[in-house]
Amino acid sequence: GGAPEALAPRVASALGEGAEARLRADPWLLLATPGVPPRQADEFARALLGDEAGPGDERRGQALVGWLLERAALAGHTVLEPGQLAAGLREQGVPEPEEAVSTAIEEGTVLVFQDRGAPLDAPAGEDEQAAEVRVLVGLERYALAEESLADGLGRLHGTFAAPEGEATGGWAEAAASAPSPSAGELIRAAAGAAVVAHTGGEA
Known part of the structure; x- marks a missing residue:
């Protein structure tokens, strides 16, 4: 009745103390284990619950919400729009995906964020009312x-100043001789800003 034996070490690491009891109460928690797909979690749930393990089980929906957000984070997206999350749940056979997302929000499984989409350098309050507000959801630890x-990054930005005057000449030359367009773009960004964050891809 416990987790598959081969997964036991990973399950214990993912769920911590009392993993077996937690899985008996909610077999879809198996999805919190890295590398476990929904199909395997569903099979495990059916082995424990029999016919009671249906696709619309609320526990399944909540576990899939976390699983989808974890997958999105691996692809570089730590938040998703509720509609995107509902679409992912629908693909996994959740019969009422929008309700599952609402339940996840109400129970604190995910956090809700509002993104006004304003430029980072826009003055505070400028066009604040006109900016389009996007509602996003994500997992607490990533937030x-x-x-x-x-x-x-904010503290670093207040510590350093962007190069000015003659100091920028060397940067332009370095960008022109960069080994790739992306490297040149990164050098030009560093020349014009006090702090540059480079994520993903090749420099």
């Missing part, structure tokens, strides 16, 4: 990590 990163 906290991004908040910490933003604070750190």
